[in-house]
Amino acid sequence: MILTDLQIEGVRRFAAPVRLDGLGPGLNVLAAPNEAGKSTLLTALKAALMVRTSSKARPVKELQPYGGGAPHIALSFTWKGMECHLEKQFLSKPFTRLILGPERFEGDQAEEALRGVLGLEDIGKGEAAGLWNALLVGQGESFAQPVLNQTGQDTLRGCLEQGVEDATGGAAASAVLSRVRERLLLLQTASTGKATGKYRQALEQEAQAQASLSELENRRAALEEDLVALEQARRALQEQENPQSRAQDEARLQALRQQRDRLRVADAEEQAARAALATLTQTHSSIRDEQERRQEAHLRKRRLESECAEAQHDLAALTERATLARQRYEESRQRREQAEQQHQAARQAMLALARRASVMQQQAALERERLAVQRAEAACARLEQARATLAALRVDEKLIRQVRKAVRDQETAQATLNARATRLSVALQPEAEGRVRLDGVPCPQGETVLTHTADLVVEGVGQFRITPAVTDQDEALATATAARRTMQEVLQAAGCESAEHAEHLFEERRQAETRVAEARAAFVASLPTLRDEQDATLFAGLATLRQELSDRQAALLREQAEGLSLQKEALEEGPDAAGTGEEAGEERATEQGAVPGAALHSMQQQAGQAEDRASRMAEEARQGERREQAAFAAALALQEKADAVLRQKQAAQDQVGRELAVSQARESDEALATRAAETRHALAQAEAHLQSLKAGRETEEPLSVVEASIARREQALEGARVAITRLREDIRERETRVHVAEGEGLDEKIAEAGRTAARLRLECEGYERERAALALLEQTLTEAEKTQTERYLAPLVRTMQPAFSAVFPGASLVMDTGFGLSGLARRTEEEFARLSDGTREQIAVLVRLGFAELLHARQSPAILVLDDALGFSDSQRLDRMFDVLADAATRFQILVLTCHAEAFGRMGGRALTLRPIPQITERR
Amino acid sequence: MKFIHTSDWQIGRTFRFVNDDTLGALQVARLDVIRQLGLLARQEGAAHVLVAGDVYEHETPSERTLHQPVERMRQFPDIQWHLIPGNHDADQPEGVWARLARGGLPENVTVHREPGAVLIDAAHNAWLLPAVLKRRHVLTDLTGWMDEAETPPDALRIGLAHGSVTGFGGEAEAEHNPVAPDRAKRAGLAYLGLGDWHGFCQIDARTAYSGTPETDRFTTGGGGGGEALVITLRGAQADPVITRHRTGRYIWKKLDDVVLTSRQDILALDARIRSIEPDNPGSVLVWLAVSGLLCVEDMAVYEREVLTQLSGAVACLRLTGAPHLSAGLEDLDRFGPGGAVRAAAEQLLSRAQAGGEAGQLAADALQRLFLFWQEMGVPAA
Structure with missing residues (x-):
């Protein structure tokens, strides 16, 4: 089938008629930019081939241009050497016209004829579908492998089955397989193969039945345990309640209690004898203690007497030593006082000399200050004089400026006059x-x-x-006259005769100012503390200096007066001081006149040495006194200590004597001795009595053992009582439980539960057998179908393989039963979905190419239209694809619509163009 | 003197292999047989029914089960019912007998719980010597005391015990609750009635197992159960006259090694089962151990005749095993000469022919394939 002409009008962007120019056998390429209408062209072609003109479905309405209109499509093609023509108009005044060589069809007849030629089948809403859907590849569709509807698959299968003798029954296998799967899904889940539905229910019920069975069996075991325990408890109770053994126990307990009472009495007697013996032993030992104490007191009294005599003697010797020490101490004290007096006098003398030296220094300083004040006063006087001179000179800066201006003005006026003269x-x-x-x-x-x-x-x-x-002679004259007059007024004001005189006076004033500044600087320099202050401050500073000078003079005078009185005192206090006499004489001499500084210095040195000497002597005297004082105190302490010892001994001696006397008075030594003898006798008797009691009890059982035995038996009896109560309770409890369990009929329940569990197990096993058989059947069928499909698909694969080998050298295809390519085997098998976008698109295009090849081989009409395909291919792959397409185009027509004019330029083929035409050429 | 000897009522027994309806019916039959025994006693003019143990199936029956047989015995006040414990209902403290004793028993029902001669019929000077099981299993012969038991001169000494006659069955269970085979002779018993075996079995002239009055298993030994004995004593020294009477309603039949290879085999099997009780096949319980090979068509016949029709006719059809599908290549022609289904069928067939567990699974799968093919109405090639 070769498409030779395509004209459209009123389809989307093509409201006006347009023709696709250049169509012919082989490769046809329409390279046009985006929005040029390539996709619209393909849509129109699809509509013409696959949609009835009677359809008003959405896809048809979408064909209309924006302004509305009737989509009108006309195409011409050759098929089996015949010239054919198809023309369709949709929506408004729809019609279909098909011319197949000599045959001519209109309306529905035309539609049917077209479908017959193309192998299409109605899919509702006026649309038809078949393998052609895979051959007209719209924009973006080329990425996915073609999805074929049943008609498409049947067409392909029909093509394929011609070549395979025993490839029938593929559909039957699918149907059986789907039924098997349906049944299998009732028993197990599709994804995990886990039990489901009734099978799962049965499994759950079985588990439940087993659980309830084991629960019942546990209860049965508990019941049996209860029965055994009940029997044991009954036997134990019988044993506990045996009256004979009970009476025996009671009798034995009674005997033991009597024995215990007897033993307690004997025990009390022995305790009393022991107490009596203890009392006597105590009395005897107290008498012996008293006797020993008295003997010891006598001995002690004698020892104290001799010690007292020794202490008396020691005290007398120590008293004498103390008296001597006191005398020595008194002497040393006097010596110390004398030395201290002498030291005091020497210090006074030294101080007086120091003060005199200080006064002399102050006098010298005062003299210097006085000179400074005088200098300052002289500077002040000079300053005032200079200022007076300055004040007398009246020509100052301002005046001289006025004079100079008047001179200039006058000269200017004169010059003006002269110039005009x-x-x-x-x-x-x-x-x-x-x-x-x-x-x-x-x-x-x-x-x-x-x-x-x-x-x-x-x-x-x-x-x-x-x-x-001169024109204005008078005016110039007046100006000159005025200038002269002004000049004279200024000079008069300055008190000058002429301008020269004024200049001279100004010069004098400047010199006077310089002198004032110099005098002020001198005055400021003469003031030691002030620097360039205000004049008032400076004069106040001078006054302060004067005041300070007079204050210091007065202070010095006071000091001198005090120094004199001190010297007098020193002379009066130390008339005996050896080294101070001549110094005092010198002092006196200095009073009348000035003592030279050197003499004074040597006098100070001598006085200092004398003071040192006196100080050392006083210190020695003090140390001596301290030594003597310490010796005296030691002697005194010893004396006091000996005295105290003596007094203590005497007191102790008195005490012992008094104690002895008191005890004698209480009980004489003889009476005490008699009592001691009596006590010894009684002690021996008590000892003997206790021994006899002990001997009597040696054969008896110890009381503690008897008591423990009683306690044990009492406890055992009590225990038996408790045990009986407990056993009775236990028996009651278990009996109740047993009766309840018996009423339930546990054994019957167990049998019933066991029966249920077994039945459910059988059921589960049945399901499992069913499931296993179905699973095996499914697996076997699937494998068989796969094998069958592979055989069945072999021609398709063979058809496609050359093209694939050209694009993917060394690769072989893996096809699935839905005529899709499931993978590509290069080195390893690769899943289609995991391949790159570009590769997937190339494969998808190749698969479509394969379909077209297959149709062509069976002499069915086939063309392949690719809209914007292979955009993701690299240049090498693209070249290979071009080769493959070019090769295929030698057998059937291929239309390539692309926006990549440059890339697809290499492809060759016929270049198509879209050309507007006045109207669609009708073939009547 | 005449009395009825019965045993092993096993009231409360359940049956795992039957459906719920049949189970109920079987249980009802076990109770109804007590009435049959009472009627038999009246009919034979016997004043006593001796039950040799295992009245109850379980040690702890429910209250209802406990009282069901007692109430049925109460219906016959003219008959004296003498019961002893068996291994299923041993006289344990808090056991079934203690429970019954607590609630009180009808006048005409006596439970013998202690060994010792008991006068049961003064007119005939008949004394009952019961052996009493206090536990489920004992290793001593509980009938031993009968040798020394004292009874008046010329008394009819009737022994009643539940256990296994030692050295007779030679089976494992004989180790428990043993009974000396010559006990009747040694103890001078006019008759020793035994319980524990579910089928009738006579040990010697004076010793017999009565068997259960209503059959309860397919493999009952001896007479197969469903009977009671009418014992006639003509004197202390004379041998008793033992007469077997049918009391059971259901017939339990097990057919081992049923081999099916053809349609004829199937039809023969069907006829054989239906002939067990032609008038009332609903009272028959059958257990078939089936094997064999059937072609596809015969397999369909088997399913129709046996699995559907016969199963509905009898009270219970229990099956072990099944005939295998014997499919050949010619059978596969119905899948057509080629195609995936035929290929799968061939594969399954070859696996099935290899045998073994996997072969069986493959045969099952193939059978289903045939079935689906048929269901889908694909015309045979």
């Missing part, structure tokens, strides 16, 4: 001098400036009047 140049013969007179005076030689009307008289000639030709 008439010049008279006179050159007189020497002989003519005096004969020419100007304004009454001899006319000067040279040039003369005439500002006023002048009268030149030449003797002997006559008089010439010269009137200057």
